Amino acid sequence: MTEPQIQTRAAQPYLGVTATVTMTTFHLVADRIGEIVGLLLGRGQEIAGAPFLRYHVIDMEAELVVEAGVPVAEPQPGEGEIKPGELPAGRYVTLIHHGHVDGLIETITGLFAWAETQGLTWDMTTSERGEHWGCRMESYLTNPQVEPDMNNWDTELAYRLAD
Structure with a gap:
């Protein structure tokens, strides 16, 4: 695991599809x-x-x-279930996970432990439905058409902080 960083990010327009899924139906959005x-x-x-x-x-x-999204330079109109959105500006904790996505849980656990030692507070609330995040995302930095071996993939975690 690389060392987590705190970054200030500008708002980012995107097009995305949102779905309510379970861990076994996750592929329906991904x-x-x-x-x-x-x-x-x-x-x-x-x-x-x-x-x-x-x-x-x-x-x-x-x-x-969960929402599957793709960043765009300028806001775009949606089409069907694909809707425009915007990732919110703010301070984010970021971290690059190198390896198979199956290893993300361990990386996320380490990220949460690190944030706790730093006294950081997430942009997140809880309810009976679970955790509601202002912005928690995984960006897939590796093109699977170029590198099909998931053990060589880089995934960026970016979780917005409460400010």
Whole structure:
């Protein structure tokens, strides 16, 4: 695990698809990234960053509200279930995970432990439905068409802090 960093980020427009899923149906949202990329490329638009999954609500025992998204340089109109959105500006804790996505849980656990030692507070509230995040995301920095071996992938975690 690399050392976590605190970054101040500007707001970032994107196009995304949101779905309520479980851990066993997670692919139903994650697999939509290619569709969003295809829509943008079909419009002649450039992608302005790594595709991501944004976690709006997390209840690992029940349901998660997750959004698959692709950053764009300028706000774009949606189409069908693909909607425009904006990642909020603010301070984020970021960390690069190198390796298979199955190892993310260990990296996330380490990130949470580090943040606790730093006295940091997440942009997150809890309810009976789970954790509600202002912005918690995983950006997929490795193009699977270039590097198909998931053990060589880089995934950036970015969790917004409460300010």
